Structure formats: structure tokens, C-alpha cells
Amino acid sequence: MRVVLTSLEHTLLDPQTSGYGAARQALAALERRSIPLILISSSPRAQVELTRLALELEHPFITEGGMALYVPEHYFPDSVLDKSWIHRPPYYVQALGVPYEQLRQMLRALRLLLQADLVGFGDWTEAELAVTLGCSIEVAQMARQREYSEIFSYGGDPMLLQQAAAGLATENGSPLRLRAIELSATQSQWFLSASLDPDPLQTAVQILLKCYHDHLGSGEISLGIGSELQDSSFLVVTKTAVALPSPHVQSLWAQARDSWRLAELPGPAGWNDVVLTWLEETDGDE
Known part of the structure; x- marks a missing residue:
């Protein structure tokens, strides 16, 4: 089976307008072929759900930088989801990060x-x-x-912040994770999360791909599309990996493997070209 995994920020969504109009042709092509489109975002569930609703998607999705994987009820047979999944209607959830209140304590x-x-x-x-x-x-x-991450502003020395965070852990011993992000031109923001898993985003994608395999009994033909450093976590486990131009793509491309591709166009226009090319290459392979 074929499946597409994509980051939202700076990739499927235009960084200036948050629109996806230039990707409509590829989105329609995926829908005609019933190919799952898996959205991956640093945003919380409520924001990703809004995008899913606009795109009329009913597939699983990953939020808060890989800290949670959501699968809609009845998407997979009960035999595919083991006891590690938490039932929170209308989803089954794999929580790889610690709860929000613990992060607030940290x-x-x-x-x-x-x-x-x-x-x-x-x-x-x-x-x-x-x-x-x-x-x-x-x-x-x-x-x-937010359910598994927090964003905060800090205008001091980043090294002091990292050193302080390195000495803290949550109730279950999960080390803190900090990542500088750009949400405002006037303040420095940081993305805070915690997990016992060394790479929760990669693990979330691997769990999901295994679910598809267990359900359909065949290997997947997967396409991963990203544009920022953190996207390397899931691009390394997809059969085809493509990086879109962005202000941060150089840090991502530094992690690239020989088989990765660099798209010509950024944002939804580049995303559209990448998906249509991949469909031409893989039509008939299933």
C-alpha cells in the first residue's frame, strides 16, 4: 500500500498564509487513489483537527512534535491496536510524551x-x-x-537554559527536551517536551506504519515530505524522502541520506509537484 507522511509547517501549509491552495491537484489525486495522508505537526490536536477538517481527511495524525499519535476509532481492526493504546473517543492514542501538567511543573x-x-x-x-x-x-x-508540550518565551542566555533543563526530569524520569522556535519577531520562544523515547516522532511513525502493515499484510510504499531539521526523524523511515526549500532546510539537508531528494519549489506548490511526481513513479507498483 502507499502512504504519504508530511509535516504541515513550511511544507503543506504556506508559511505566510497557512493556505494549501497550490497543493489542491495533488491532494485530489491522493483522494482519488484512497492513499492515506498523515499530517505531522508541532501544533496541538485542536489545530491539526482544524486542518484535517478543511482537507476532509479521516486518517491518523501526529501532534506536538511526535509526542502523540492519534488514530480515529474504527480506522484499524481491534486486532491491530494493542493494550498500549489509550481510548479517548473519538480516537485511540499513543502518548509518547508526558502530560501537559508535568511540563508546567518543569x-x-x-x-x-x-x-x-x-x-x-x-x-x-x-x-x-x-x-x-x-x-x-x-x-x-x-x-x-496543549496536551504533551509547552511553548514559552525566554530572553536570556540559551546555554544557561539548556544547562538548567539538563539537570531536570519529570516524575517518570523523562529528560526535558528544548527546541528553539520562531513564532514571534519580538520574543524568543522555546518548545518544551519530555519523553523516555530517544526519538518519539520516529517511533510514532514506525508504530503507525506497522499498524498499516499488520492490517493489510503488505509492505508500504511511503513518501515523506519535510522542510525543517526535526522532520529528519520521520524522513529516515520512509521509502522516499523529499525536503522542500525553506529558511531551515539546510539544517535538515545536513542530515540527508544519499537517496533523499531536494525539491525545487517551497511550500504547497513544491509539495504538489513532489506528490504528483511520486504518484507517476509508483502508480501500478501496489
């Missing part, structure tokens, strides 16, 4: 260690967050609905 601990003003999404009102991010109240509301 953020408070970091604040005390550094004696610094670390302000997380959970500290802002929706109106304040909307102003900070330059988005609507509705988008800010969804951005705050």
Missing part, C-alpha cells in the same frame, strides 16, 4: 533555577497570546490546548 522549576521570567502559553490569556502571535482569538485558543 517550567516552574526552570523559572526558579534561572531566576528568570519564563512565560508559557499556559500563563497567557487567549487575548494576550493572540497579540503575541499576531493571530485571532480563535487560533490562540486552539494553540493553548
Whole structure:
């Protein structure tokens, strides 16, 4: 069977408008062939669900940088999902990250260690967050609905922050993970998560691909499309991996394997070309 896995940010979605209009031809081609499209995002479930709704997708998806994998009810037979899955209607969930409240505790601990003003999404009102991010109240509301990650602002020395985080762990011993991100031109933001898994995003993708294999009993022909460094985690486990041009693609391309491809166009236009080319190459291979 064929399956497409794609990051959303800077890849399927235009970084300026969050639109995907230039990818409509490829999206329609995937739908005609009943090829699953798996969305992968650093955003929380509420935001990814909104994109899934717009795209009319009913396939699994991965949120918060790989910290959670969601499979819709009745998508796979009961025999495919083992006891490690958590049933949270309307999904079955694989949680690879620690819960949000534990991350909030760790953020408070970091604040005390550094004696610094670390302000997380959970500290802002929706109106304040909307102003900070330059988005609507509705988008800010969804951005705050985090389950396995937190985003916070910090204007101090990044090395001091990393050193402080290295000395902390959650209740189950999960080490903290920090990644600098760019959400605002006026403040430095960090993506905070924690997991016992050394590469939760890669693990989430491997779990999902195994589910497809166990369900259909055949090997998958997978396409992975990304544009940022963290996307390398899932690109390395797809049969075909393509990087789209972006402000951060050089750090991703530094991790590239010999078989990876670099697309000519960025964003949804490049995504459209990549998918259509892949379909031409693989039509008839199943």
C-alpha cells in the first residue's frame, strides 16, 4: 500500500498564509487513489483537527512534535491496536510524551533555577497570546490546548537554559527536551517536551506504519515530505524522502541520506509537484 507522511509547517501549509491552495491537484489525486495522508505537526490536536477538517481527511495524525499519535476509532481492526493504546473517543492514542501538567511543573522549576521570567502559553490569556502571535482569538485558543508540550518565551542566555533543563526530569524520569522556535519577531520562544523515547516522532511513525502493515499484510510504499531539521526523524523511515526549500532546510539537508531528494519549489506548490511526481513513479507498483 502507499502512504504519504508530511509535516504541515513550511511544507503543506504556506508559511505566510497557512493556505494549501497550490497543493489542491495533488491532494485530489491522493483522494482519488484512497492513499492515506498523515499530517505531522508541532501544533496541538485542536489545530491539526482544524486542518484535517478543511482537507476532509479521516486518517491518523501526529501532534506536538511526535509526542502523540492519534488514530480515529474504527480506522484499524481491534486486532491491530494493542493494550498500549489509550481510548479517548473519538480516537485511540499513543502518548509518547508526558502530560501537559508535568511540563508546567518543569517550567516552574526552570523559572526558579534561572531566576528568570519564563512565560508559557499556559500563563497567557487567549487575548494576550493572540497579540503575541499576531493571530485571532480563535487560533490562540486552539494553540493553548496543549496536551504533551509547552511553548514559552525566554530572553536570556540559551546555554544557561539548556544547562538548567539538563539537570531536570519529570516524575517518570523523562529528560526535558528544548527546541528553539520562531513564532514571534519580538520574543524568543522555546518548545518544551519530555519523553523516555530517544526519538518519539520516529517511533510514532514506525508504530503507525506497522499498524498499516499488520492490517493489510503488505509492505508500504511511503513518501515523506519535510522542510525543517526535526522532520529528519520521520524522513529516515520512509521509502522516499523529499525536503522542500525553506529558511531551515539546510539544517535538515545536513542530515540527508544519499537517496533523499531536494525539491525545487517551497511550500504547497513544491509539495504538489513532489506528490504528483511520486504518484507517476509508483502508480501500478501496489
